[in-house]
Amino acid sequence: MSPKDPDPSAFPDPDDPPSEAELAAAAELRRALERGSSGPVNADWALVEAVRAASRPAPIAETTHRRIMNKALSKPTKGRVLYLALGGLASAAAIAAALALVVRGTRPAPEIAAAPAAVCRSAAELFPDGFATTGGTSDRVDRIAYARARDLRENRFAAWGVR
Amino acid sequence: MLGLAPHPAHRTGVSRAFFLRSPFVELAVASVFEGGRSLPFPLARGLCIVQPVAEPWTPDTEQALVARAREGDRSALGVLLTRFGPMLYRSVLLPRLGNPGVAEQALGDAYVRVVERIATFQWQGSGFYPWLRTIALHIAIDVLRARRREVLFEPEDLEREVEAAERDVERESMSEAVAERRDLEVARAKLAAALDEIHPRYAAAIRMRVVEERSREEAASQLGVSTATFDVILHRAMTALRKVIATTDPKRERP
Numbered sequence: 001m002s003p004k005d006p007d008p009s010a011f012p013d014p015d016d017p018p019s020e021a022e023l024a025a026a027a028e029l030r031r032a033l034e035r036g037s038s039g040p041v042n043a044d045w046a047l048v049e050a051v052r053a054a055s056r057p058a059p060i061a062e063t064t065h066r067r068i069m070n071k072a073l074s075k076p077t078k079g080r081v082l083y084l085a086l087g088g089l090a091s092a093a094a095i096a097a098a099l100a101l102v103v104r105g106t107r108p109a110p111e112i113a114a115a116p117a118a119v120c121r122s123a124a125e126l127f128p129d130g131f132a133t134t135g136g137t138s139d140r141v142d143r144i145a146y147a148r149a150r151d152l153r154e155n156r157f158a159a160w161g162v163r
Numbered sequence: 164m165l166g167l168a169p170h171p172a173h174r175t176g177v178s179r180a181f182f183l184r185s186p187f188v189e190l191a192v193a194s195v196f197e198g199g200r201s202l203p204f205p206l207a208r209g210l211c212i213v214q215p216v217a218e219p220w221t222p223d224t225e226q227a228l229v230a231r232a233r234e235g236d237r238s239a240l241g242v243l244l245t246r247f248g249p250m251l252y253r254s255v256l257l258p259r260l261g262n263p264g265v266a267e268q269a270l271g272d273a274y275v276r277v278v279e280r281i282a283t284f285q286w287q288g289s290g291f292y293p294w295l296r297t298i299a300l301h302i303a304i305d306v307l308r309a310r311r312r313e314v315l316f317e318p319e320d321l322e323r324e325v326e327a328a329e330r331d332v333e334r335e336s337m338s339e340a341v342a343e344r345r346d347l348e349v350a351r352a353k354l355a356a357a358l359d360e361i362h363p364r365y366a367a368a369i370r371m372r373v374v375e376e377r378s379r380e381e382a383a384s385q386l387g388v389s390t391a392t393f394d395v396i397l398h399r400a401m402t403a404l405r406k407v408i409a410t411t412d413p414k415r416e417r418p
Binding site for chain 2: 018022023025026027030031033034043044046047048049050051052053054055056057058060062064065066068069070071072073075092
């Protein structure tokens with residue numbers, strides 16, 4: 001069924017005899033209309049409100065509008081909250097950094113000098129037996145790279161004071 | 164919005180006068196002497212309400228309020244919302260959302276969004292209301308997508324209205340009065356179109372009892388049936404209308 005073709009059940013004969021369920025629902029709708037409000041659950045009443053809102057919308061009460069407006073106006077904007085939060089965090093970070101500098105400044109410096117950095121050396125010591133003039137290039141490069149990486153680690157450990 | 168400035172009474176022989184001025188009222192603190200003696204209220208020393216301010220609302224007034232609101236002046240924003248909010252509720256939110264409580268909630272959400280975004284608002288010739296209305300329409304679209312009760316409008320209807328509103332802003336052609344009238348007409352046309360889809364006797368029952376709020380007896384008499392039969396007809400009419408609304412949006416989940 002396309003949206004242009006309404007459900008044929010929207011056109012039943014209004015004079016058909018009602019069922020018990022229809023009588024009960026009709027009585028419920030009548031009571032709701034007389035009260036001017038719905039019971040706990042009344043699908044007809046929701047539609048009554050929608051129809052009235054579309055045809056003759058009632059103005060909002062001034063006190064209700066003022067309450068809604070004051071509530072919104074009293075809220076801090078997200079931007080302001082964000083600025084305050086970021087400002088607070090930045091201030092805390094700056095204070096923490098300053099304290100860290102002061103605390104670190106009072107501690108004795110680690111004895112880095114006691115652990116001398118590894119020195120660079122010739123690659124010749126890695127090949128005590130010499131090597132062939134042709135072939136094995138990749139193996140030699142790997143051996144040198146491994147040795148130098150180890151030297152680098154040793155230097156870093158020494159600089160950090162963990163050696 | 165409150166300020167301190169020499170009161171116009173200063174020009175009329177009053178020795179000293181200051182006033183606090185708001186859009187609604189002027190409060191004056193005046194020391195009034197004439198001929199060497201103080202005068203009784205309203206020309207005596209003290210705090211007094213001088214006069215209600217009834218300044219005409221002009222585009223310049225509105226633009227000045229918007230400028231102050233953008234700078235964080237909540238009282239200026241309050242004046243704008245006080246002027247345009249009730250219109251927004253009655254002509255946009257309530258007809259499209261179909262329930263006073265839901266419309267009030269949407270109005271509050273729209274105001275919160277206005278408070279958050281007013282600093283980014285760029286003044287255009289069409290004024291503050293089109294911007295406010297567009298915000299409210301976006302809120303209403305979200306509400307319609309989330310809710311499951313019967314309403315005449317679909318989110319797609321409001322999306323089309325938002326697109327039209329953006330075109331109107333570009334043309335600077337829409338005053339708030341025109342927008343209000345058109346919004347109300349759109350809602351009534353939507354209802355009329357739905358009623359045209361159901362049995363004429365059903366449509367007549369809804370028009371008389373729900374729209375025009377005629378008495379049950381009068382409506383039954385107009386249809387030529389007993390009141391008990393009219394109750395059944397009206398219930399069937401609401402059921403038929405619900406089916407028509409659901410037919411326009413087969414994807415919408417119904418309770």
